[in-house]
Amino acid sequence: MNPGLNCLSSCHNHGFAFAGTVYDSSGKGLDSVEVGVKLTNGQFYSVFSGIATGNFFYEGSGLNLAGADIRVRDASGEKQMPVNSKSSGACNSCHDGSTNPRIAAP
Ligand code: HEC
Structure with a gap:
């Protein structure tokens, strides 16, 4: 539901530690991509x-x-995000498709 929106914003806070959306090269949401956070x-x-x-x-x-x-x-x-001291679990808040590109599959 609502792919691309910032799932951690106040209107939609489910108690996620991190959340976002992965896209394929044509801009459609893509399933079965692993997102790893260390x-x-x-x-x-x-x-x-x-x-x-x-x-x-x-x-x-x-x-x-x-x-x-x-x-x-x-x-x-695999694609790795450059280490960012400002990164948070609200992946789509930065990866909103205008400020920064969407999260794209490898
Ligand atoms: C504070 C802003 C911010 C947040 C929050 C953030 N990112 Fe990023 N991310 C960036 C920036 C800036 C880049 C480098 C530019 C780009 O390639 O998007 C990046 C790059 C990436 C890349 C590499 C893209 C590529 O094409 O090589 C991946 C994958 C990624 N982020 C995944 C995530 C995931 C998953 C989350 C949530 C757990 C997340 N990001 C949260 C700012 C952020």
Whole structure:
């Protein structure tokens, strides 16, 4: 539902530690892409984007994604986000398709 929107904004806060949407090269949501987040404390979390929407989310709270190692991966390869001290779990807040590109599959 609502692919591309910032799932962590106040109108739509489900208690996700991180969430966003993965797109294919034609701009459609793409399922079955793994999103991996490794925090600076060494904890690793991984989720897959969902069928039809490309949305992904990890339920929880209190994860600090500042400086985390963030990657997307599928059978064709892997893409890594440049380490960013401002990164957070609200992936689509930055990857909104205008300020920064959408999260694209590898
Ligand atoms: C504070 C803003 C911000 C947040 C929050 C953020 N990103 Fe990014 N991300 C960027 C910037 C800036 C880049 C580099 C420009 C680009 O390629 O989009 C980037 C790049 C990436 C890339 C590499 C893109 C490529 O084509 O090589 C991936 C993958 C990515 N981010 C995934 C995520 C995921 C998943 C999340 C949420 C867990 C997230 N990002 C949250 C700002 C952010």
